[in-house]
Amino acid sequence: MTPAVVATDGARVNVAGRAVLDEVTMTVRAAEVVALLGPNGSGKSTLVRALMGLLPLASGTVSLFGTPVDRFRQWSRVGYVPQRVTAAGGVPATVREVVISGRLSLSPWWRPLGRVDRIAVDAALETVGLGERAGESVARLSGGQQQRVLMARALAGEPELLVLDEPMAGVDLPSQDAFAQTLVGLVGAGTTVLLVAHELGPFEPFVRRAVVLRAGRIVYDGVPPPASGHHAHPDHDHVHPHAPYESEAGWLTR
Amino acid sequence: MADPMMELLSYPFMQRALVAAVLVGLTAPSVGIYLVQRRMALMGDGIGHVALTGVAVGLLTGTSPVYTAVVVAALGAVAIELIRERGRTSGDVALALLFYGGIAGGVLLVGLSDSGSTGSLTAYLFGQLTSVSGSDLAVIAVLAVVVLLVTVGLQPRLFAVCQDEEYARAAGLRVRALNILLAVVAAVTVTVALRVVGVLLVSALMVVPVAAAQQLARGFRATFALALTLGVVFCSSGVVVSYYADTASGATIVVVAIGGFLLATLLATLLGRVRGHRGLVDSPQPDDLALDR
Numbered sequence: 025m026t027p028a029v030v031a032t033d034g035a036r037v038n039v040a041g042r043a044v045l046d047e048v049t050m051t052v053r054a055a056e057v058v059a060l061l062g063p064n065g066s067g068k069s070t071l072v073r074a075l076m077g078l079l080p081l082a083s084g085t086v087s088l089f090g091t092p093v094d095r096f097r098q099w100s101r102v103g104y105v106p107q108r109v110t111a112a113g114g115v116p117a118t119v120r121e122v123v124i125s126g127r128l129s130l131s132p133w134w135r136p137l138g139r140v141d142r143i144a145v146d147a148a149l150e151t152v153g154l155g156e157r158a159g160e161s162v163a164r165l166s167g168g169q170q171q172r173v174l175m176a177r178a179l180a181g182e183p184e185l186l187v188l189d190e191p192m193a194g195v196d197l198p199s200q201d202a203f204a205q206t207l208v209g210l211v212g213a214g215t216t217v218l219l220v221a222h223e224l225g226p227f228e229p230f231v232r233r234a235v236v237l238r239a240g241r242i243v244y245d246g247v248p249p250p251a252s253g254h255h256a257h258p259d260h261d262h263v264h265p266h267a268p269y270e271s272e273a274g275w276l277t278r
Numbered sequence: 279m280a281d282p283m284m285e286l287l288s289y290p291f292m293q294r295a296l297v298a299a300v301l302v303g304l305t306a307p308s309v310g311i312y313l314v315q316r317r318m319a320l321m322g323d324g325i326g327h328v329a330l331t332g333v334a335v336g337l338l339t340g341t342s343p344v345y346t347a348v349v350v351a352a353l354g355a356v357a358i359e360l361i362r363e364r365g366r367t368s369g370d371v372a373l374a375l376l377f378y379g380g381i382a383g384g385v386l387l388v389g390l391s392d393s394g395s396t397g398s399l400t401a402y403l404f405g406q407l408t409s410v411s412g413s414d415l416a417v418i419a420v421l422a423v424v425v426l427l428v429t430v431g432l433q434p435r436l437f438a439v440c441q442d443e444e445y446a447r448a449a450g451l452r453v454r455a456l457n458i459l460l461a462v463v464a465a466v467t468v469t470v471a472l473r474v475v476g477v478l479l480v481s482a483l484m485v486v487p488v489a490a491a492q493q494l495a496r497g498f499r500a501t502f503a504l505a506l507t508l509g510v511v512f513c514s515s516g517v518v519v520s521y522y523a524d525t526a527s528g529a530t531i532v533v534v535a536i537g538g539f540l541l542a543t544l545l546a547t548l549l550g551r552v553r554g555h556r557g558l559v560d561s562p563q564p565d566d567l568a569l570d571r
Binding site for chain 1: 314496
C-alpha cells in the first residue's frame with residue numbers, strides 16, 4: 025500500500041463553539057484522486073482549510089505526509105488552490121507575478137528567485153494554457169482564466185499533493201476543459217489530488233473515489249456516484265433548506 | 279527659469295527640505311503599495327494619528343520627538359495589525375478607538391509640555407519642512423534606507439502575503455512575522471514623513487502615488503517603480519511650488535500629488551480608449567460572461 029499523503033483521525037473543527045466538522049476520519053494515499061463532495065455548508069471547505077493548517081482542530085488529528093499538520097514544514101510539497109472570486113488584489117499584478125508566489129516556499133527569504141524558478145513558473149503557465157498571457161494584468165482576465173492563474177501558482181512549486189477548493193466555481197467552459205486536461209496530465213505523472221467540488225462534472229473520467237460530507241460528517245466514502253452526480257446517491261435527500269436558490273431543475277440543466 | 283531655481287537651491291534649509299522630500303517620496307509609496315494591495319489604504323492614517331502621541335511624549339520628556347514617535351507609532355502599528363489579524367467586526371471599532379485616542383492623547387500631552395504651543399502642534403500635524411535640521415536629515419536618511427531595504431528586498435514575500443494571505447500561510451510563509459514587519463516599517467515611514475507633511479497628511483503620500491501609478495501600470499513591479507518615481511516628482515515639485523507660492527509645504531505636496539493622480543487617470547482613460555479599439559479585435563469577451571448562471 026502506498027504511503028498516506030493526507031490522514032485525518034476523528035478531526036473536529038469548531039466555529040463559535042459549534043462543531044462544523046466532526047469525527048472526520050479519512051486517508052488519501054499517494055497518487056490517489058479523491059473528490060470531496062457535499063452540499064453547501066457541509067464542511068468541505070472547512071475540512072480543506074483544516075488540512076492546510078489554516079483552522080485549528082478542536083480534537084482529533086490531521087497529518088500531511090506522516091507529520092502532524094501543526095508541525096508540518098515542507099509546504100512546498102503541497103499545492104493549494106483556494107476558493108477565490110478573483111486572483112487580483114488592490115494593486116495591479118501580472119499573471120507571472122501572482123504565479124511566482126508559488127515558488128517562495130522552496131527557498132529561504134534571503135535568496136532571490138533565479139532561473140530554475142522562472143523555468144518552473146513558465147512550465148506551470150504552459151500547463152494551464154496561459155503561457156501567452158504571462159505579462160497581462162490578472163484583473164483583466166476572465167473568472168475562469170483567473171482560476172487557472174491560481175492553479176498555476178499551486179503548480180509552480182511542483183507539488184506532490186494538489187488540493188483544490190471548488191476550482192470550477194464560476195469557470196467558463198473552455199477553462200473547465202483546460203482544467204480537466206491539466207489534471208489528467210498531473211494524475212498521469214503521479215500527483216495526488218484532493219478536489220472539493222459541488223459535482224464531478226468534467227472531473228468524472230479520472231476521479232476514482234469520492235468522499236461525501238453532510239453536516240460536517242462523512243456520509244459516504246467509495247467509488248464516485250454514477251453519472252447523474254452525487255445527487256443520485258441513495259443517501260441524498262434532495263432537499264436544500266440551506267440553499268433554496270439551487271433548485272433541482274438547476275442541477276438537471278448542468 | 280534657471281535663476282530662481284538656483285536661488286532656491288542656494289539656501290541650505292531648502293536643500294535639506296528637498297532631500298527630505300525626495301526621501302519621503304521614495305519611502306512612503308514603497309510601503310503604501312502593500313497597504314493599498316491588501317485594501318488597507320487608511321492604515322497609514324491610523325498610524326499617523328498614533329504617532330502624534332509619540333511626538334507629544336517626546337516634547338513632554340525632552341527627548342527627540344522623532345525617536346519617541348517611532349516607538350509609539352510602531353507599537354500602535356503592531357496593535358492595529360494584531361486587531362486586523364483577528365478579523366472581527368469589533369476590530370473596526372477598536373481601530374477607531376486607537377486612531378482618535380492617538381490624536382487626542384497627542385494634543386493633550388503637547389498642551390502639557392513646556393514647548394507646547396499651537397505652533398509646535400501645527401508643525402507636527404501638517405509638517406514643517408523648512409525646519410528640518412542636518413541631524414534630522416541624517417535620521418530620516420537612515421530610516422529611509424531601512425524602509426527601502428525591507429520593501430524592495432522582501433518584495434516577493436510581502437507581495438504574496440498582501441495578495442492572498444491565506445494562500446501565503448498555506449504555502450508556509452511566515453505570514454505573521456511579515457505582517458508585523460510591514461506594520462513596523464509603516465510606522466517608521468510615518469515618522470520619516472512627519473516633518474515633511476505631518477501626521478494628518480502622511481497617508482496621502484503612501485496612497486496617492488500608488489493610486490496614480492496603478493492607473494498606468496499592468497504589473498506590481500511596474501506599479502512599484504512608477505509609484506516611487508511619482509512620489510519623488512510630487513514631493514520635490516510640491517516643495518518648489520510651496521517656496522514660490524509661499525504656501526504650506528505639506529499641503530502643497532499633497533495637492534500636487536492629487537493633481538498628478540487626476541492627470542494619470544485622464545491619461546489612462548485616453549490610453550484605454552486607444553487600447554480598447556485594438557482589444558475588440560484580439561481579445562473577445564471573456565467566455566464566462568456568456569455563461570448563463
